[in-house]
Amino acid sequence: MFDLLDILGTMAFAISGALTAINKKMDPFGVFVIAFVTAVGGGTLRDVLIGHTPVGWMRNLDSVYVIIAGFVVTLIFRKKLDKLRVSLFLFDTIGLGVFTLIGLEKGIASGLHPVICIALGTMTACFGGVIRDILCNEIPVIFRKEIYATICIIGGCVFFLLRKLNVPEDVLYPVVSAVIIAIRLMAVNYKWSLPALDRK
Numbered sequence: 001m002f003d004l005l006d007i008l009g010t011m012a013f014a015i016s017g018a019l020t021a022i023n024k025k026m027d028p029f030g031v032f033v034i035a036f037v038t039a040v041g042g043g044t045l046r047d048v049l050i051g052h053t054p055v056g057w058m059r060n061l062d063s064v065y066v067i068i069a070g071f072v073v074t075l076i077f078r079k080k081l082d083k084l085r086v087s088l089f090l091f092d093t094i095g096l097g098v099f100t101l102i103g104l105e106k107g108i109a110s111g112l113h114p115v116i117c118i119a120l121g122t123m124t125a126c127f128g129g130v131i132r133d134i135l136c137n138e139i140p141v142i143f144r145k146e147i148y149a150t151i152c153i154i155g156g157c158v159f160f161l162l163r164k165l166n167v168p169e170d171v172l173y174p175v176v177s178a179v180i181i182a183i184r185l186m187a188v189n190y191k192w193s194l195p196a197l198d199r200k
Helices: 002-023 028-049 062-077 081-109 114-135 148-164 169-189
Strands: none
Touching: 002 028, 002 062, 002 081, 002 114, 028 062, 028 081, 028 114, 081 114, 081 148, 081 169, 114 148, 148 169
């Protein structure tokens, strides 16, 4: 199930990146590059920071195949994908929870402090989107609208709290994922966001 959710999340992020690039009127190569960095950008940055090289997608090509599939699906069905935005949002939200957990586990396996593990989890889930927005000449969404990264941080805190209470892993993972997904859905439904700052 964990691997399946990882695949769904990777596919959703790849399609999200491809759609963003298409809206920017990029050529097919540009669309593929944006889809690719959106899907694996966060994980790549995480692996480089903790010294796990070659990075994950270079050692296991499953992610590459999933991204290529997402790219092809987007090109073929790009006119119909607008109708699937709710489904893509749900997959994206699932991916957010799963990728946060992957980052947390990578940090724990490296023997890092919980604060750093939470940072790695947040990075894994969010920084593909940051790279996508920068390459598309946009201010990253997580810095100006949604509480995307904040949700990952909350999920990470819940993870270590439950881990401290010796909650079994087969309960820990679903509960933390459910917390992240629930907060994300409520944040979008109720339009929660952090206040924007100005000089005044």
